[in-house]
Amino acid sequence: MTAPWTTIVVVAAVAILLRAAGPALLGGHRLAPKLVSILGLLAPALLAALIATQVFSRERGLAVDERLLGLVVAGLAIYARFPIPITLALAASATAGARLI
Amino acid sequence: MAGAAGFSPVAATAFSAIAATGSGQFAALSVLQAGGGAPAAGLTVLALNARAIPMGVAVAPVLRGAVWRRVLVAQLVFDESWALAQVEPGRWDRRVLLTTGAVVYVSWVAGTAFGTIGAASLGDPQRLGLDAVFPAFFLALLVPLLRPSHAIAAAIGGAGIALALTPILPPGLPIVAAATGCLVGIRR
Numbered sequence: 001m002t003a004p005w006t007t008i009v010v011v012a013a014v015a016i017l018l019r020a021a022g023p024a025l026l027g028g029h030r031l032a033p034k035l036v037s038i039l040g041l042l043a044p045a046l047l048a049a050l051i052a053t054q055v056f057s058r059e060r061g062l063a064v065d066e067r068l069l070g071l072v073v074a075g076l077a078i079y080a081r082f083p084i085p086i087t088l089a090l091a092a093s094a095t096a097g098a099r100l101i
Numbered sequence: 102m103a104g105a106a107g108f109s110p111v112a113a114t115a116f117s118a119i120a121a122t123g124s125g126q127f128a129a130l131s132v133l134q135a136g137g138g139a140p141a142a143g144l145t146v147l148a149l150n151a152r153a154i155p156m157g158v159a160v161a162p163v164l165r166g167a168v169w170r171r172v173l174v175a176q177l178v179f180d181e182s183w184a185l186a187q188v189e190p191g192r193w194d195r196r197v198l199l200t201t202g203a204v205v206y207v208s209w210v211a212g213t214a215f216g217t218i219g220a221a222s223l224g225d226p227q228r229l230g231l232d233a234v235f236p237a238f239f240l241a242l243l244v245p246l247l248r249p250s251h252a253i254a255a256a257i258g259g260a261g262i263a264l265a266l267t268p269i270l271p272p273g274l275p276i277v278a279a280a281t282g283c284l285v286g287i288r289r
Contacts, residue, residue, distance in 0.1 A: 003139070004112045010143040011129045012120035018150045019178055022157015023164045023171040036155045037251075041283035044252045045259030046149045047124070047243040049279030050131050052260035054236040057135065057267050070233025074240050084241050091237035096230030 070095035110217035117213035121176070121206055124242055125150050128276075131235055137273020145273070148280035156183050163195040177202025258282030 031039075055067045074091040082090070108116065108130070116126055128149050129142040157175055160183065164171045177198065182205055186198035247253050259282030266275035 004108045004116075004133075006139040007129055007133060007142050008112065008116045008119060010139045011116070011122070011125060011146045014143050014146045015120045015122040015125050015150055015153075016176060018147070018153040019157060019175045020172040021154050022159070022178075023161045023175040024168050031155055031158055038283055039151045039155055041252060041255040042148045042151045042280055043124075044243060044246045045255040045279055045282035046128065046145065046276065047239045047246070048256035048260040049263035049276050049282065050128055051236045051239045051243065052264050053135060053267060053276060054131060054232070054239070056264060060272075061268055062264060066230075067233050067236065070230060071236050071240065074233070074237035077237075078241055078244050084238070087241055088234045088237050091233045092230035094230065095233035096228060099228065099230065 066095045066098040069098045108217070110214065110221060113217040114210065114214045117210045121179070121209060122146065122150055123209060124180075124239075127235060127238060132273040132276060135272040135276075137271070137276075141273030141277055144277045148277065153178070156180075159183075160186075160193045160198065163193045163198065174199065177206065179205050181205050255283045258284075 051071065055071050056062045056064065058065070070091040073094040074087055077087040077090050120126055125146040128145050132142040132145050156178060160175075160178055161171075164174050166174075179202060182198050182202035183193075185201045186193045186195075188194045188197070243256060247256060259279040262282050263275045263279040266278055269275075270278065
């Protein structure tokens with residue numbers, strides 16, 4: 001694994017500068033609606049990409065295994081409006097349980 | 102969860118204290134776990150947290166004072182405090198923003214400290230199914246964002262791009278490339 005502290009510094013700088021950008025530089029300005037909608041779509045695109053790679057990637061390839069069951073259980077728990085900690089515990093138990101079988 | 106990416110409890114807690122971006126930190130850890138480096142993690146967080154720019158512009162009118170003060174207070178603008186402090190569409194309450202922001206920050210840092218110390222005493226993460234926790238958490242963050250139909254298109258596009266590129270590109274980059282999935286939604 002690459003140095004945790006390098007990642008901490010890089011990610012913290014990115015997060016802090018993004019939060020500062022609006023109030024420091026752009027106060028009183030308005031962003032073009034099209035730009036706002038593009039920026040708003042980055043989060044869903046990336047979250048979906050993170051889910052997909054976490055569930056299906058193995059080494060450098062793709063695979064379907066017990067992790068998919070965990071994701072399905074998480075989806076059901078979210079649909080049923082369970083709190084996030086319970087949702088995460090259910091997803092982990094489903095994947096762990098399937099591995100035992 | 103942080104332990105799996107080689108973070109000690111101290112490093113994980115410092116990460117929460119300095120970066121204070123829950124989804125961004127989990128995303129960065131995912132990139133590292135997949136074998137990517139700090140630059141790929143930084144780019145992923147840049148794209149994931151880009152929503153902070155329009156959020157910051159929206160609350161800018163209630164943040165007063167010199168630039169350094171506005172920048173400091175802006176660090177308390179999280180998804181949660183931003184949403185709770187919007188007292189009516191397009192108008193934010195400064196007090197609510199600061200209070201909820203401080204609560205979110207303190208509980209996130211304290212939660213990380215306790216969580217990573219507790220997790221260090223657990224056994225094999227795979228056997229406990231802990232690798233299913235990351236995607237479950239991202240799904241919980243994603244679902245509320247899927248209201249407009251072009252957000253669904255962007256999500257499908259992002260997932261498809263990442264999966265298609267996983268066997269081809271070095272680790273970490275497929276997720277960065279998936280940011281272009283948001284352009285899928287723009288056409289509509």
